[in-house]
Amino acid sequence: MFKFLKNKVKDALDKISKKVEDEVPDEVPEVLEEAKETKKEESKENEVKPTEVKEVKSKGIISKIKKSISTKKISESKFEELFSELEMALLENNVALDVIDKIKKDLIGDIVDKPIKRNEVTSKILNSLMGSIESLFDVESVDVVKEIKNKSEKPYVICFVGVNGCGKTTTIAKVANYLKKNKLNVLMVAGDTWRAASIQQLEEHGKNLDIRVIKHNYGSDPAAVAFDGIKAAKSNNVDVVLIDTAGRQHSNKDLMRELEKIVRVSKPDLNVFVGESITGNDCVLQAKQFGDVVDLGGVVLTKADVDEKGGAAVSVGYVTGKPILFLGKGQEYEDLEVFNKKSIMDSLGI
Ligand SMILES: Nc1nc2c(ncn2[C@@H]2O[C@H](COP(=O)(O)OP(=O)(O)OP(=O)(O)O)[C@@H](O)[C@H]2O)c(=O)[nH]1
Ligand SMILES: [Mg+2]
Incomplete structure (x- = not known):
């Protein structure tokens, strides 16, 4: 890496x-x-x-x-x-x-x-x-577990956004696993009602991790699924809701409007941009573009395990002013690293 x-x-x-x-x-x-x-x-x-x-x-x-x-x-x-x-x-x-x-x-x-x-x-x-x-990493960091535990009124809501195939759903499962290990109650929302098999994909993770998934049918309004998920979390004293969303390109106006609606309705405490580390400058540009539409609180860089270069990792925080929260380093649930400046500096070869 x-x-x-x-x-x-x-x-x-x-x-x-x-x-x-x-x-x-x-x-x-x-x-x-x-x-x-x-x-x-x-x-x-x-x-x-x-x-x-x-x-x-x-x-x-x-x-x-x-x-x-x-x-x-x-x-x-x-x-x-x-x-x-x-x-x-x-x-x-x-x-x-x-x-x-x-x-x-x-x-x-x-x-x-x-x-x-x-x-x-x-x-x-x-x-x-x-x-x-x-x-470059001197941007205010976010300790997600601490933020969740400090929120007086449950649940804490996190919405994951990004382009197609960047690793949102896998990241949500990894984050759910990480939060569960930190003794938090987690619920996941199948907010990608667009791509074939996306709901089954999240349900599969839910089964593996023993985490409840709230879903509607394919083609339904993702904002409504998110709304229902938060309602279910409130009535079950769940600590944190993780909302999956469909992959979208910034240039697709309809899908970006749909994303705005999800955010307007679910009022997340944290919007997370998920980007593929290996795509370098494209990833940084996408983070900026998504940041123009939703108020981003942080970034997850996925596929860091296959990125030899690291340009996105050193650039994205400086360019967006938002911290990297986690690095995705593989396809397993455990392959998630809480961002740590020292480990990146070490991996650069110093
Ligand atoms: N090597 C590696 N592969 C990853 C990582 N994160 C995700 N993947 C793989 O990337 C592919 C896409 O992951 P998804 O989680 O489905 O991506 P997505 O953003 O939800 O995709 P859409 O919902 O279609 O937009 C899968 O094959 C994952 O296993 C990672 O950190 N490292
Ligand atoms: Mg997905």
């Missing part, structure tokens, strides 16, 4: 480091000029100044020369040229453009016109890059 830093980005950093070695001039000439000047001054000073001062100044110059030989400074224009290597690697790994811009600004702040030791070019850029990526 998410190994992109281990290969492409590291290659780019190595190339940058080599370019800096080969092309960025040392500061030596400038410092040598300074040294000559100081020498002139010193010879004048020799006549009048005590020897200690002379020694201190000479030492200062020597250390300055040493430092200039072992350090480099990268100008902003040189940085632009060098960054193109990294930009390409980030683009190839599905990192969103907004995120690339942010990383670039952070790197400029950390690196441009700052003396960098010759042998530390790669590590300096890598540290700055990792700091920048880490700060």
Whole structure:
């Protein structure tokens, strides 16, 4: 999972480091000029100044020369040229453009016109890059179990939305299993009345997990199913209702209107966008588009187990301003990981 830093980005950093070695001039000439000047001054000073001062100044110059030989400074224009290597690697790994811009600004702040030791070019850029990526996750997190337990009036309602086949129904079953393990009473709503066999699919999960499913017939109004599900939860003291919805494309106006209605009627405490990690920028764009229609509270990225790149994982929180709640990492009920910044940073290869 998410190994992109281990290969492409590291290659780019190595190339940058080599370019800096080969092309960025040392500061030596400038410092040598300074040294000559100081020498002139010193010879004048020799006549009048005590020897200690002379020694201190000479030492200062020597250390300055040493430092200039072992350090480099990268100008902003040189940085632009060098960054193109990294930009390409980030683009190839599905990192969103907004995120690339942010990383670039952070790197400029950390690196441009700052003396960098010759042998530390790669590590300096890598540290700055990792700091920048880490700060992408600085969006307010949501502890779902805590939120549910803190709600005074039951049930807590979560609605799952996303495009066709992204993993909504599987995610709902995994989340139901996770919540049940946290000693919460769960009910699932078969709000996808559209796709063939969708209701049976949720019922199957319900049977496996021993969780009640509220359903209507195919073709019926999903908002009405959600309404009934919440009513049943209220009368049975259920803690949390998970609403499944049909997959839809943002461009399908009718289906987006239908989604608005589901949300209007069921007033979820949390709307969750479910997106496939492997689709990278498409997933980030879809999250934004669904966020324009419903008030999203968080994101679940599915199929992280088959995503080598990780661009969506590092981008979606920054672009939408919403936290990743869980990562889907397989097809089993247990293959759900509560989002954890450290585990993503580790998986990037640091
Ligand atoms: N490898 C992997 N497969 C997953 C994951 N989550 C879901 N899947 C698979 O993705 C396929 C689609 O999953 P569903 O849960 O039916 O997706 P959906 O969004 O409900 O689909 P629609 O209702 O048709 O829109 C299934 O084969 C799942 O087993 C995951 O985290 N990893
Ligand atoms: Mg489904």
